[in-house]
Amino acid sequence: KQEVTQIPAALSVPEGENLVLNCSFTDSAIYNLQWFRQDPGKGLTSLLLIQSSQREQTSGRLNASLDKSSGRSTLYIAASQPGDSATYLCAVSPGGGADGLTFGKGTHLIIQP
Amino acid sequence: EPEVTQTPSHQVTQMGQEVILRCVPISNHLYFYWYRQILGQKVEFLVSFYNNEISEKSEIFDDQFSVERPDGSNFTLKIRSTKLEDSAMYFCASSGGGGGYNEQFFGPGTRLTVL
Numbered sequence: 332k333q334e335v336t337q338i339p340a341a342l343s344v345p346e347g348e349n350l351v352l353n354c355s356f357t358d359s360a361i362y363n364l365q366w367f368r369q370d371p372g373k374g375l376t377s378l379l380l381i382q383s384s385q386r387e388q389t390s391g392r393l394n395a396s397l398d399k400s401s402g403r404s405t406l407y408i409a410a411s412q413p414g415d416s417a418t419y420l421c422a423v424s425p426g427g428g429a430d431g432l433t434f435g436k437g438t439h440l441i442i443q444p
Numbered sequence: 445e446p447e448v449t450q451t452p453s454h455q456v457t458q459m460g461q462e463v464i465l466r467c468v469p470i471s472n473h474l475y476f477y478w479y480r481q482i483l484g485q486k487v488e489f490l491v492s493f494y495n496n497e498i499s500e501k502s503e504i505f506d507d508q509f510s511v512e513r514p515d516g517s518n519f520t521l522k523i524r525s526t527k528l529e530d531s532a533m534y535f536c537a538s539s540g541g542g543g544g545y546n547e548q549f550f551g552p553g554t555r556l557t558v559l
Binding site: 362363365367372373374375376377380420422424427428429430431432433434435436437 | 479492493535
C-alpha cells in the first residue's frame with residue numbers, strides 16, 4: 332500500500348527566504364506526482380504536476396523535482412512571500428486514467444512579513 | 445478559466461439521514477472523483493468514475509455511498525444513512541481533458557456536519 336510522507340509538518344520562515352518542502356513515497360511505481368496548495372477551509376489548488384519520466388517542473392517561483400527511484404520529491408519556493416502561507420500537499424497517482432491520488436498530510440507553511 | 449464547482453458549501457444533517465452532494469466537473473473532462481478530508485487528517489480517495497460507471501473505489505466507499513452522473517454536467521455523491529464519522533470536507537475533482545498527464549483539478553469542497 333502506497334504511503335506518502337511530508338517533512339516538515341510545519342515551517343515558519345521570514346519573508347524573502349528560499350525554502351524546500353519534502354515529500355517521500357514508499358512505492359516508486361507511480362505515474363505522476365502533483366503538488367497542491369490548500370488554504371484554511373478551502374479546496375485544493377494544483378500547483379505542479381510531474382510525470383514519472385520527468386525530473387522537474389517549474390512554474391514561476393516554484394520548482395518541483397522528482398527522483399522516482401528513491402521515492403522522493405521536493406518543492407522549492409523562491410523568494411517566499413506572506414501570500415505563500417498555506418498548507419502544501421503532495422500526492423501520487425499509480426496510473427493514468429481514473430486512478431485515485433494518495434496524499435501526504437502536508438506541510439503547513441507560514442511566511443512572516 | 446474552467447473550474448470544478450460544488451454545492452452546497454456546507455451541509456448540516458442529522459445522523460441516519462440521506463445526503464446528496466453535488467458537483468459540476470470541468471466540461472471537457474472524462475474522469476471524475478470524490479475525496480474526503482476529516483478535520484486534521486489526510487485527503488483520502490473515495491471513488492473514481494469514467495464512462496458512466498465506477499472505475500475504482502477505496503475501502504471507505506462502502507454500501508452506504510453511491511455516485512451518479514444524472515445528466516451531462518452533474519456528478520453526485522449520495523450517503524444513504526449518515527453517521528457521525530461521515531463528518532468531513534468532501535471534495536470533487538475531475539481530470540482527463542486531453543492535455544495529457546491526467547492532472548486532477550479540485551472543487552472548493554462541501555463541509556458535511558452530521559449531528
